Amino acid sequence: MEKLIQRIQKANSLLCVGLDPVGDDAYVARRLAEVVDQTSEFAAAFKPNLAFFLSRENGVQLLKETVQRIPKDIPVILDGKFGDIASTAEHYARFAYDVVGADAVTVNPYMGDDAVRPFVREGKMVFVLSKTSNKSQYSMQNMALTRGGSLAHGVATVACRLDAEIGGIGLVVGATYPGALADVRAICPEQWFLVPGVGAQGGDLAATLRAGLRPDGAGLLINTSRALWQAEDAAATARELVAQINELRAVEA
Ligand SMILES: O=c1ccn([C@@H]2O[C@H](COP(=O)(O)O)[C@@H](O)[C@H]2O)c(=O)[nH]1
Numbered sequence: 001m002e003k004l005i006q007r008i009q010k011a012n013s014l015l016c017v018g019l020d021p022v023g024d025d026a027y028v029a030r031r032l033a034e035v036v037d038q039t040s041e042f043a044a045a046f047k048p049n050l051a052f053f054l055s056r057e058n059g060v061q062l063l064k065e066t067v068q069r070i071p072k073d074i075p076v077i078l079d080g081k082f083g084d085i086a087s088t089a090e091h092y093a094r095f096a097y098d099v100v101g102a103d104a105v106t107v108n109p110y111m112g113d114d115a116v117r118p119f120v121r122e123g124k125m126v127f128v129l130s131k132t133s134n135k136s137q138y139s140m141q142n143m144a145l146t147r148g149g150s151l152a153h154g155v156a157t158v159a160c161r162l163d164a165e166i167g168g169i170g171l172v173v174g175a176t177y178p179g180a181l182a183d184v185r186a187i188c189p190e191q192w193f194l195v196p197g198v199g200a201q202g203g204d205l206a207a208t209l210r211a212g213l214r215p216d217g218a219g220l221l222i223n224t225s226r227a228l229w230q231a232e233d234a235a236a237t238a239r240e241l242v243a244q245i246n247e248l249r250a251v252e253a
Pocket residue numbers: 018020049079131132133134172173174196197198199200201223224225226227
């Protein structure tokens with residue numbers, strides 16, 4: 001969390017650069033290096049998505065090399081959406097932190113808090129999926145709880161309770177449902193949200209910031225992946241996004 005806050009202040013950015021590499025091996029190696037080098041100046045964090053690396057023959061090695069290329073003061077969130085019983089989750093945590101060198105992970109909390117706790121370590125952060133950006137999340141995450149609210153709300157309640165107990169817990173909340181983002185912010189007023197869905201998924205940046213920014217103008221990491229991977233000029237696209245975000249932050253403050 002400290003590393004994240006320092007980086008956000010230094011870069012004056014809430015942009016999380018997503019790394020979802022596609023293409024043949026030679027292209028991917030070259031493009032990953034380009035995107036990392038060109039966007040580092042603007043990045044509050046990087047988010048490599050594990051699936052895009054594991055689908056390649058040399059995926060783990062490529063992921064490690066990519067993480068090593070990222071400047072050390074920029075947090076790396078490994079988007080693995082891990083979720084298993086504690087004894088297994090412990091191995092995922094070792095992979096993410098000790099093998100890959102990530103600073104944070106995403107975790108699917110469906111199996112309960114023992115799926116989350118093994119990822120909590122000094123200096124590391126865990127982003128728990130609460131309200132995801134995809135359309136069909138509705139069928140699960142909008143389920144009504146007997147005590148009131150939806151499953152997504154229940155997860156948010158548990159996540160911020162866990163954060164109060166052990167620290168280092170943030171939430172994943174998509175940019176595609178700003179109303180739902182506002183609801184989760186009402187439940188978790190202080191926590192950090194990792195927010196995917198701006199760019200290729202069409203999330204509305206202004207509505208997202210309005211719904212999710214904390215009064216201090218922070219608390220959100222706005223992720224975009226394909227929009228940067230496919231950009232002709234990744235640096236210009238990242239610079240422009242940061243400028244837009246900061247303009248809206250100034251309005252909301
Ligand atoms: O709710 C979620 C959780 C994770 N993701 C991931 O974020 C990126 C989004 O990529 P774009 O190209 O910017 O759409 C990708 O890695 C997803 O797996 C998400 O989209 N929604």
